[in-house]
């Protein structure tokens with residue numbers, strides 16, 4: 088097999104081995120790392136249907152992270168996908184009246200971020216050793232809700248690492264905030280920022296680009312790293328569940344090997360659906376990639392018109408907050424692939440976005456995006472879907488999954504394409520009790536989140552997931568709050584600089 092190396096989408100950085108790209112997160116020219124070639128698995132699918140999640144992970148990750156030794160990868164996989172997932176299948180596909188839900192929320196924090204953030208810390212540790220880094224890794228993250236808690240869980244008590252999470256003090260859901268501020272662990276720090284997510288995100292970027300601070304940290308034995316979704320250590324572990332889902336549908340006889348399926352993905356930063364696109368490029372028989380947006384429909388407009396435009400758009404806060412995003416960072420990789428690896432074009436488009444808040448792709452690129460269908464569903468539509476699926480099939484979807492379900496329905500109505508479709512379910516309904524329960528019945532409007540958890544457990548006939556059970560009684564261990572201008576100072580205090 089060829090050696091996979093990682094090149095920048097913007098073409099001005101040296102190529103890197105997987106371990107180097109995992110530690111750096113982003114290329115030196117500001118571009119994203121992409122593999123120089125995409126391994127082909129089409130011929131190996133037959134016969135793989137009896138493999139476990141971990142075995143499939145081993146095969147796929149080895150193809151992308153080829154400077155890891157097999158034994159090292161196996162250990163990472165064993166530590167990541169263990170009993171902290173509430174099911175041995177790790178990512179089961181549930182059939183609710185013919186709707187196939189790929190449930191990615193059985194990890195400790197009940198959202199799909201666990202799929203990648205449970206393995207990333209181990210990949211980072213090995214990468215650091217391979218790169219000769221002896222400093223302690225300090226993971227800095229700004230979160231709009233789900234990434235923060237998943238990073239805290241993933242790096243919890245992992246030796247040689249610390250994780251510092253900044254969240255907008257009033258910009259996350261009650262349950263999301265409680266999950267973070269009650270998190271105990273000897274290497275984890277959580278700080279509320281007085282401001283919105285963008286301010287927290289910019290504060291983190293400021294820290295990453297402050298060379299003086301970086302040098303000072305180095306002197307004290309620390310190196311900064313990021314756990315955000317552009318890291319290849321997050322992207323490629325997400326390919327695994329598409330293969331696993333397809334193979335488990337073959338195993339259960341719902342499809343035959345080689346049969347095309349569609350996938351519908353609730354999308355924010357474009358990481359999850361990009362993993363589906365890579366899976367397709369690797370030979371997994373996927374037809375359409377249905378990209379579902381909420382009211383922040385910048386991607387919907389992009390797939391319709393070929394123009395990505397954030398300059399005339401208001402950020403909308405919705406009932407699917409983890410998809411409330413205007414700059415979908417991972418889209419840059421799609422631009423690179425759709426331009427057939429034209430890094431000059433990619434760089435030009437990204438510059439346009441930065442300076443003008445918009446860009447338009449040329450027709451030849453637009454033609455190559457035929458694999459995608461962009462759709463959007465608002466909160467009311469998503470709530471109607473939650474109610475409809477619960478009443479018809481007794482299955483409770485969360486608000487993000489409901490956006491994907493709604494857009495898939497629209498797609499089938501519009502096109503008549505009724506291939507089997509996998510709806511990617513990114514969060515447990517227990518994570519968003521007030522929106523989900525008020526969709527089921529208006530009698531739940533105004534009831535407290537914690538009471539609703541108990542009521543939801545009764546309705547769904549399942550226990551409250553252990554990650555949330557009794558969460559209202561857990562002691563608050565993080566009560567540090569700072570202004571967005573004081574984030575550097577907070578990092579200094581925590582690391583005792």
Ligand SMILES: *Cc1c(COP(=O)(O)O)cnc(C)c1O
Pocket residue numbers: 198199200233234316353354355356357358359360409410487513514
């Ligand atoms: C992060 C997240 C998404 C969006 O995923 P992207 O990979 O950023 O597109 C959707 N749903 C939930 C619940 C999430 O946490």
